Amino acid sequence: MTEALTIPMEHGLLLASLLFLIGLLGVMVRRNIIVILMSLEIMLNACCMAFIFAGAHWGQTDGQIMFMLILSIAAAEVAVGLGLLLQVFRRFGSLDIDRASRMRG
Amino acid sequence: MLELGLFYTSATVALVATVFAVTRYNVAHALIYLIISLLASAVIFYLVGAPFAAILEILIYAGAIMVLFVFVIMMLNLGSPGDGVEHQWLQPGMWIFPSILCLVLLAEIVYMLSSGDRMLQGKMIGPKQVGIDLFGPYVLAVEIASMLLLAGLVGAYHLGRKYLIDAREES
Numbered sequence: 559m560t561e562a563l564t565i566p567m568e569h570g571l572l573l574a575s576l577l578f579l580i581g582l583l584g585v586m587v588r589r590n591i592i593v594i595l596m597s598l599e600i601m602l603n604a605c606c607m608a609f610i611f612a613g614a615h616w617g618q619t620d621g622q623i624m625f626m627l628i629l630s631i632a633a634a635e636v637a638v639g640l641g642l643l644l645q646v647f648r649r650f651g652s653l654d655i656d657r658a659s660r661m662r663g
Numbered sequence: 664m665l666e667l668g669l670f671y672t673s674a675t676v677a678l679v680a681t682v683f684a685v686t687r688y689n690v691a692h693a694l695i696y697l698i699i700s701l702l703a704s705a706v707i708f709y710l711v712g713a714p715f716a717a718i719l720e721i722l723i724y725a726g727a728i729m730v731l732f733v734f735v736i737m738m739l740n741l742g743s744p745g746d747g748v749e750h751q752w753l754q755p756g757m758w759i760f761p762s763i764l765c766l767v768l769l770a771e772i773v774y775m776l777s778s779g780d781r782m783l784q785g786k787m788i789g790p791k792q793v794g795i796d797l798f799g800p801y802v803l804a805v806e807i808a809s810m811l812l813l814a815g816l817v818g819a820y821h822l823g824r825k826y827l828i829d830a831r832e833e834s
Contacts, residue, residue: 564666595732597685606716610713614786623793629723637815644738644823
């Protein structure tokens with residue numbers, strides 16, 4: 559099962575890192591909280607893709623198992639993140655994250 | 664060789680859809696492009712011989728997690744209501760490009776299914792192998808993931824519950 563991949567692994571990892579970069583730019587540039595959460599999902603998905611490519615390259619199942627663990631992390635993260643989003647929207651009346659830049663102690 | 668072509672096509676679809684998802688002003692449109700990006704990722708996972716991961720990508724990412732986003736967008740009632748908005752949404756420009764990207768992915772799937780399994784012979788890592796390893800050496804990680812999901816459930820319930828109670832008191 560070694561060298562089980564006809565697709566070059568470098569191209570797969572390049573795709574994963576490009577997707578991660580787009581997600582990172584989205585987190586840094588966009589001010590809408592929903593879009594920021596979506597960009598976080600893009601970044602997690604890119605990590606999953608890197609794991610899948612590595613697992614397929616060596617013909618092992620570990621890549622897919624790590625994919626499932628990252629999937630559960632993403633599910634928990636998005637549930638809590640959307641709960642926080644509802645709180646921010648109720649408190650500031652907007653999804654603009656710059657409105658929440660001052661903490662009230 | 665054909666497999667390489669399929670891979671590069673779906674990689675292009677994924678990159679284009681992700682760029683559009685990050686740059687749209689309307690959140691619902693961004694969500695559509697994000698779903699297409701996830702579907703393209705699922706096709707890529709299938710191509711590299713991880714069919715179980717591809718199915719989970721569609722079921723959990725493009726299904727469950729994106730439904731959460733749709734719920735929140737509906738709950739917050741973003742955007743101005745009225746006929747004008749719907750008229751604007753039903754213009755061809757809004758949905759024709761996502762449809763083209765989806766059709767490219769559909770064509771790839773149909774091509775793969777019609778050409779049978781000969782493209783992926785001998786390098787598929789199926790669900791059986793993954794399951795055996797998941798509940799063998801990785802069983803502790805499964806337990807930790809279940810506790811993480813429980814913590815996420817409790818946290819989301821707490822945050823959402825306060826939101827509902829406060830909204831009721833204000834009204």
